[in-house]
Amino acid sequence: MEFNENLKNIKTYEAGKPIELVVREFGIESEDIVKLASNENPYGVSPKVQEAVSKRVQDMYMYPDDSMFALKNALSKHFDVPSRSIIIGSGSDQIIEFAIHAKANRDNAILINNVTFAMYEIYAKHVGTEVIRTSSREHDLDEFYTLYQKHRPAVIFLCTPNNPTGDAIDHDALMTFLEKIDENTLVVVDGAYMEYAAWKDTAKQITPKELCERFDNVLYLGTFSKAYGLGGMRVGYGIASKQIIEALYKLRPPFNVTTLSLAAAEAALEDGAFVRMSIEKNFEQMHRYEEFAAKNGIEIIPSYTNFVTLMLKKNQNSSKISDSLLKKGIIVRDLNSYNLNAIRITVGTAEQNDRLFEELGKLI
Numbered sequence: 001m002e003f004n005e006n007l008k009n010i011k012t013y014e015a016g017k018p019i020e021l022v023v024r025e026f027g028i029e030s031e032d033i034v035k036l037a038s039n040e041n042p043y044g045v046s047p048k049v050q051e052a053v054s055k056r057v058q059d060m061y062m063y064p065d066d067s068m069f070a071l072k073n074a075l076s077k078h079f080d081v082p083s084r085s086i087i088i089g090s091g092s093d094q095i096i097e098f099a100i101h102a103k104a105n106r107d108n109a110i111l112i113n114n115v116t117f118a119m120y121e122i123y124a125k126h127v128g129t130e131v132i133r134t135s136s137r138e139h140d141l142d143e144f145y146t147l148y149q150k151h152r153p154a155v156i157f158l159c160t161p162n163n164p165t166g167d168a169i170d171h172d173a174l175m176t177f178l179e180k181i182d183e184n185t186l187v188v189v190d191g192a193y194m195e196y197a198a199w200k201d202t203a204k205q206i207t208p209k210e211l212c213e214r215f216d217n218v219l220y221l222g223t224f225s226k227a228y229g230l231g232g233m234r235v236g237y238g239i240a241s242k243q244i245i246e247a248l249y250k251l252r253p254p255f256n257v258t259t260l261s262l263a264a265a266e267a268a269l270e271d272g273a274f275v276r277m278s279i280e281k282n283f284e285q286m287h288r289y290e291e292f293a294a295k296n297g298i299e300i301i302p303s304y305t306n307f308v309t310l311m312l313k314k315n316q317n318s319s320k321i322s323d324s325l326l327k328k329g330i331i332v333r334d335l336n337s338y339n340l341n342a343i344r345i346t347v348g349t350a351e352q353n354d355r356l357f358e359e360l361g362k363l364i
């Protein structure tokens with residue numbers, strides 16, 4: 001059978017391996033498996049969220065509220081932006097898809113960082129649009145600007161903090177950059193880890209309110225999958241000018257977020273104490289990774305997220321090391337597919353990190 005020829009160039013997204021796979025393949029008990037591959041919140045899900053979801057279980061025979069009134073209202077208060085500036089997606093992944101479909105086509109291009117979240121490229125390929133990358137590992141806004149002038153892309157993606165490197169763009173530098181971009185270019189600021197960055201260094205904090213008030217062409221993305229501990233519920237959001245939100249709405253399938261997911265996200269947003277606890281512990285534990293890297297002479301990229309990226313030495317092969325860890329029941333992310341001899345490790349709980357240090361220490 002022949003398919004859309006755009007599909008020929010697409011490599012299927014490789015998600016972090018699930019615990020079930022390691023149970024099946026290696027016969028390891030699921031409670032002995034340490035999953036540090038997908039940047040989930042290792043402290044799990046807030047009890048208040050569990051309670052809110054239980055209360056809605058009997059409603060699941062009905063379609064959800066397609067206006068998503070309650071969650072939009074809660075986000076509107078949380079970020080101090082109007083409700084009409086918000087769109088909610090099945091993960092912020094879905095908003096990335098809408099953004100690309102709204103702007104990109106065979107005749108234009110998107111501009112992304114050399115090493116960044118893989119989904120920008122995959123969605124771009126759906127529509128046969130060209131993908132232009134910078135050359136530097138971390139975001140270099142001067143280089144972005146040069147490439148912007150040269151190629152006039154339809155969409156620019158800035159992932160801050162960046163996945164999979166963990167670095168973050170300075171607030172002031174970002175504002176200066178955005179002021180130079182013409183209003184017909186959509187700039188997507190992907191803040192999937194912004195809660196972590198804002199806690200670590202306010203100079204890195206980007207707020208959707210400021211973006212919305214100053215720029216009509218900027219779309220801010222956030223997610224409940226990381227700091228809020230709801231990776232399994234698939235809820236993300238986009239915040240932008242009315243004009244952008246209206247365009248994205250044309251691409252949205254009806255009922256794209258479930259009743260239980262909406263209830264979970266609303267409760268998660270209310271439980272600020274849980275998020276703060278998760279973030280504080282994250283950075284406490286991250287120090288141990290910095291010490292581990294220093295002790296073993298490995299480069300670690302300073303991280304504003306809930307993961308660390310270890311740049312391995314030439315004689316340490318990231319794929320072999322990830323495979324060996326997997327056989328011990330520890331799942332990490334090999335960055336070989338990003339052309340880096342590196343592994344990305346979600347900062348886990350103290351006990352999970354103990355296991356990781358013990359096993360990784362033997363391998364390097």
Ligand SMILES: *Cc1c(COP(=O)(O)O)cnc(C)c1O
Binds near residue numbers: 226231
């Ligand atoms: C995890 C992640 C997302 C999206 O997560 P969803 O679960 O789809 O909300 C988006 N961007 C980056 C950079 C991420 O790491």
